[in-house]
Amino acid sequence: MLAAIEILKAKRMLDCLVMLHFHIGSQITDIRKIKDAIREAGRVYAKLSRSGVEVRYLNLGGGLGVDYDGSKTSFDSSMNYTVQEYANDVVYNIKTICEDEKVPVPTLVTESGRAVTAYHSVLVSNVLDVADKIEQDKTVTLSGDENHVVRELYDVYKGVTAKNMRESYHDALQYKEELFTLFNLGYVSLEDRSKGEILFWDACDRIRRHLKNLKEIPEEFEDLERQLSDKYVVNFSVFQSVPDSWAIDQLFPILPIHRLREKPGEIATLADITCDSDGKIEKFIDLRDIKEFLPLHSFKRSQPYYLAFCLVGAYQDVLGDLHNLFGEAHEVLVAVDEENRTRILDLLPGETCERVLSYMNYERAEILEGIWKQLRKAVDKDKVREAEAKSIAKDFEVALSHYTYLEE
Ligand SMILES: Cc1ncc(COP(=O)(O)O)c(C=O)c1O
Incomplete structure (x- = not known):
């Protein structure tokens, strides 16, 4: 900076130096880091000012955090200060330094990006399905011919109570392991394995219901929660x-x-x-x-x-x-007026399959031609009927102009 000032002086352009700027990074979660930076920048500004450089603006860059998790802590997704505290600290510290150094206060500028823009956008998306769902509505009836492990799991499942849930959990885990070992060795049928697994998860589900009544979930059950989610x-x-x-x-x-x-x-x-x-x-x-x-x-x-x-x-x-x-999702621009009434201003359609493919240098016509060539060959070899080939080609044509996400 001092070298730059020398160059400007030599070129008689020192009056062009009007702003001192710094940026300490994004999502600053701890106010102390901000205070330290302001004090340092304040001193640099004041010393420059005293040396005759007429810096008028002090630009604090960005970094103002967003309290994503609402915890108001210095945790990564939070911040331990409010915007008001940030403003107070900036103004107070700069003013104190300027008074101390007897220089005029600068005009403060900020470039907070995240804190200004984070709130403007919400992604809204539909749940399509529940994957790997453990079927808790399947009931198991025992015929009496099952392997003994299945019977044991049945007894564990039937016997779960609030008092014995720890013991039941240990037993269930042990029998499940036994069931798998016996299955791998060829001693348990596929049907028995299925019954055993369902009984295991049913027992876990019962245990989880009892766990819900506890103030705190014991550590050994945390894994169970994870598995049942x-x-x-x-x-x-x-x-x-x-x-x-x-x-x-x-x-x-x-x-x-x-x-x-x-x-x-x-x-x-x-x-x-x-x-x-x-x-x-x-x-x-x-x-x-x-x-x-x-x-x-x-x-x-x-x-x-x-x-x-x-x-x-x-x-x-x-x-x-x-x-x-x-690709990019559909965007809806919504305005909210002072009475909290919402109005849709615009609807910007998301990207289509063909657009996204074109970024990868595959053009629509080229793709369709390629598909058609393959279909033609298949028709010639009597593997696909003419009408079927046309319908497949049409499906591709339609799909290319559609959204990349699933649509109703
Ligand atoms: C020079 C400068 N100013 C301001 C910002 C905005 O930062 P933020 O979004 O953390 O406020 C950035 C972002 O990296 C930056 O590089």
Whole structure:
């Protein structure tokens, strides 16, 4: 900086130096870091000013945090200060330094990006299904011919009480292991294995019901909770719409926007529709800790059930990528007036399959021609009928102009 001042002086351009700027990084969670930076920058400004450089603006850059998890702590997804405290600290510290150094106070400028934009955008997406659902509605009736392990699991399941749930859990785990070993050695039939597994999960479910009445879940049962949780499949791509959840484990407030008068009875993690095993969300906000599950309502295929991913307005859309070729989602621009009435201003359709494919240098005509060539060959070899080939080609044609996500 001093070298720059020398150059400006030599060129008689020192009056062009009007702003001192710094940026300490994004999502600063601890106010002490901000205070330290302001004090340092304040001193630099004052010393410059005293040396005759007429800097008029002090630009504090960005960094003002967003309290994603609501915990008001210096945890990564939070901040231990408010915007008011930030403003107070900036103004007070700069003013004190200026008075001390007897220089005029500068005009303060900030470039807070995240704190200004995070709130403007919410991703809304529908739950499509519940994957790997453990069938708790299947009842097992014993014929008496089952392997003894199945009988043991049945007794464990029948005998679960609030008092013996720990013992029951240990027994259930042991018998399940035995069941698998015997199956692998060829001593248990497929039917018995299925019965045994259902009984094991039924016993776990009963144990979980008792656990719900405890103030705190003992550590050894945490795994059980995890195993009994459901995986809700949501019509979105983590990599396109909430990439920071995957990249830096950032937490976002996620909640259902349906059935809010009903207590959610399930616990779930979320999976997206990319075929990437990282396309999931398994960490959720919690006031004291990170939650591994999100309380959700039981999913009914006949009813729409949408989730909102809040505070995604800062950086998620720009960071989002085309992983697995899922494009940008539809956007709806909504205005809220002073009486909290909402109005849709505009609707911007999301990207189509052909558009996303064109980013990868595959053009619509070229793809369709390729498909048609293959179909033609198949028709010539009598593998596909002419009408069938036409219908397949048509399906591709239609699909290319559609959205990359699942549509009703
Ligand atoms: C120079 C500069 N100013 C401001 C910002 C905005 O930062 P934030 O969104 O953390 O407020 C950035 C972001 O990296 C930056 O590089």
